[in-house]
Amino acid sequence: MTARRSSPGLLPAVAHGDNKYSRNGQLVDTAAVAHHLGTSRGYVYEHADELGARRLGTGPKARLRFDLAGVDRRLTCLANRESW
Numbered sequence: 456m457t458a459r460r461s462s463p464g465l466l467p468a469v470a471h472g473d474n475k476y477s478r479n480g481q482l483v484d485t486a487a488v489a490h491h492l493g494t495s496r497g498y499v500y501e502h503a504d505e506l507g508a509r510r511l512g513t514g515p516k517a518r519l520r521f522d523l524a525g526v527d528r529r530l531t532c533l534a535n536r537e538s539w
Contacts, residue, residue, distance in 0.1 A: 482509065482520035491523055505529065 483491075485499045488506065490497070499506065500519070508526045510517040 478522075480522060482522055483517055485521075486522065488521045488526060491526070505533070 461477040485496045485503075489496045490501045499521075503519055506521060507529050508521055511520060512518065
């Protein structure tokens, strides 16, 4: 992941503790991440790299999967690096 500034909309989601979609390290889709963060799927696609997306396949429409605990760790890391 390259260092770049995230949008302010990423940070409030860190406190959203709903992790019902990810059990035992299972990967979840964009809809589950959007629900977890309280955002749209489009938002998740726009910030996929920042959120730690794993691409299933190599094509332009490869499906994305995420580890919700990893998403939260990345958001916490971003929040700690930036001043608001």
